[in-house]
Amino acid sequence: MTALLDVDGIGKSFGGLTALRDVAFQVPQGAIMGIIGPNGAGKTTLFNCISGLMKPDAGRVRFGGREIQGLRPHRICRLGLARTFQIVRPFRGMSVLENVKVAAFARHDRGPAAEAHARAVLADLGMAHMAATDAGILGVAELRRLEIARALATDPQVLLLDEMLAGLTATEAAALCDQIRALRDRGLTILLVEHSVPVVSALCDRAVVLNFGEVLTEGPTAAVLADGRVQDAYLGSAAPCPT
Amino acid sequence: MIRFPLIPVLLVVAGFAAATQDRYLMDVFVLTCLYGTMAVAWNLAAGFTGLLSLGHSLFIGIGAYTVAYGVTAHGLSPWVMLPLAVLIAVVCALAIGVLCFRYGLKGYYFGIATLAFSEIAFFLVSAAVWLGRSDGMMLPAGGDPWISLQFRAKWPYGLMILVVLLATLIAGWALLRAKTGYYWRSIRDNEEAAEALGVPIFGFKLFSFALSAGIVAVCGAFYACYVAFVDPRSVLGVELSIQLLVFSIIGGMGLLWGPLLGAAILIPASELLRIWIGASFYGVNIVLYASLLIGLALFLPQGLGALRWRRRVS
Numbered sequence: 001m002t003a004l005l006d007v008d009g010i011g012k013s014f015g016g017l018t019a020l021r022d023v024a025f026q027v028p029q030g031a032i033m034g035i036i037g038p039n040g041a042g043k044t045t046l047f048n049c050i051s052g053l054m055k056p057d058a059g060r061v062r063f064g065g066r067e068i069q070g071l072r073p074h075r076i077c078r079l080g081l082a083r084t085f086q087i088v089r090p091f092r093g094m095s096v097l098e099n100v101k102v103a104a105f106a107r108h109d110r111g112p113a114a115e116a117h118a119r120a121v122l123a124d125l126g127m128a129h130m131a132a133t134d135a136g137i138l139g140v141a142e143l144r145r146l147e148i149a150r151a152l153a154t155d156p157q158v159l160l161l162d163e164m165l166a167g168l169t170a171t172e173a174a175a176l177c178d179q180i181r182a183l184r185d186r187g188l189t190i191l192l193v194e195h196s197v198p199v200v201s202a203l204c205d206r207a208v209v210l211n212f213g214e215v216l217t218e219g220p221t222a223a224v225l226a227d228g229r230v231q232d233a234y235l236g237s238a239a240p241c242p243t
Numbered sequence: 244m245i246r247f248p249l250i251p252v253l254l255v256v257a258g259f260a261a262a263t264q265d266r267y268l269m270d271v272f273v274l275t276c277l278y279g280t281m282a283v284a285w286n287l288a289a290g291f292t293g294l295l296s297l298g299h300s301l302f303i304g305i306g307a308y309t310v311a312y313g314v315t316a317h318g319l320s321p322w323v324m325l326p327l328a329v330l331i332a333v334v335c336a337l338a339i340g341v342l343c344f345r346y347g348l349k350g351y352y353f354g355i356a357t358l359a360f361s362e363i364a365f366f367l368v369s370a371a372v373w374l375g376r377s378d379g380m381m382l383p384a385g386g387d388p389w390i391s392l393q394f395r396a397k398w399p400y401g402l403m404i405l406v407v408l409l410a411t412l413i414a415g416w417a418l419l420r421a422k423t424g425y426y427w428r429s430i431r432d433n434e435e436a437a438e439a440l441g442v443p444i445f446g447f448k449l450f451s452f453a454l455s456a457g458i459v460a461v462c463g464a465f466y467a468c469y470v471a472f473v474d475p476r477s478v479l480g481v482e483l484s485i486q487l488l489v490f491s492i493i494g495g496m497g498l499l500w501g502p503l504l505g506a507a508i509l510i511p512a513s514e515l516l517r518i519w520i521g522a523s524f525y526g527v528n529i530v531l532y533a534s535l536l537i538g539l540a541l542f543l544p545q546g547l548g549a550l551r552w553r554r555r556v557s
Contacts, residue, residue, distance in 0.1 A: 053435065053439070073435075073438040073439045074438050074441045074443045077438075077440060077441040078441050083439055085435075085439070089433040089436035091428065093428060093431065093432050093497070102426065102437065102440055102442065103441065105422045105441070105442075106440060106442075109422060111420060111422065114422070150440055151440070
């Protein structure tokens, strides 16, 4: 396996607070890789540094051998690395189709071609029936799917998914998991941030554990989750009982 | 989704045809088209790109004053000054845009910054001797009317502003249905999501703002020729910027021609109120006009255009 995305020594701090310190891992082509860790471990900050929303203070991000750290988000997107947002950001003044069409314009300059591409993506995700619906009235599960549809319409090689399953019911989450697996089977590489351990163990080939902004461990998901330090980070180690 | 504004275009052409016989009607037609064009242009930036400019009078004033200065001080034709007026307005818009967007001014903060720039221009011009200070400048009549653009009849003005309005509507329609329009609306709805989906937001915001400024500069240049008089109050005042906003809100900011609809209702309405009531009970017409505005804003917050052309909701 070759590393499609290579995160190398990323550091980021906000004032005196160190959010990320020397974070390094590699995402092999065709993998579903999970970033897990307790609240405040720096998962979303890491995503922001990879996708260009924030500039890392230190380190490099290589995508297909090319350094992308510090590029503007729209450049990174056009290189083939698309992301979704944990807090959904639909274009509320537009229909579902128009939302996806905006993204399709990243690959097609002309309106009809972009629209055809957007319709194909919606049909692929089983969302064709909502094409004309106003994005402003969608529920949270549909908005999450819209986030994925928009990201896919930019024809990415790597998809960054930020807590896609938070707040969904079990049925909705299971359907979305199936969809994510189907995307991987079509050749996409997926890096996702997830809070829930069961989801990660069901979905991810590999996992990185972040704790207080540093990589705790990295490897095949089952091995990572079995690691005692990971369980400590999540559950806390047994405190000595005061007598 | 963005359909060609065929009905508004036909109505405007019909309005011109109907007004050719009457000087007063033609005056109302010219004012409606003039303010309608400026409001449509303002709304391209504000309603479609989310750049809520409160200082568009700056660009109108640049257009009007460039022409007035060229004509009065150097005897040049407005035709010569017009490209220069547009160029200056576009350069100013780009400079203001670069400053504001570079430092991430959005929403009301952007509005206040643009307002500040237009107020600076207002006070500078009010103090500039070579621009007539607050007394303004009168454009001399005479010469070939098609060169000096000083006509005795009203209809040539109607024809000119009709062409400007139609060009604005057609250009606006062509841009809104293409990639540019989608990118503008995505920036309006969520800048960060737009950028993550490959939209170069800086360039598209600059384009929107500069285009809008260029169109209103043409209107300002036309204003100088039509009224043959410019002063800071009438072409640089904040009232002018607010008027564009009012026409757009009343007509509907989600529609290309919504602001034109607002102007087409409010300008004739204010004229009618002035004729019927203003002469006998001075001031009552203004009270009624204000009540009309408040009523429309309360009962049709999406604008009049939204009555029929509501967005589809499944």
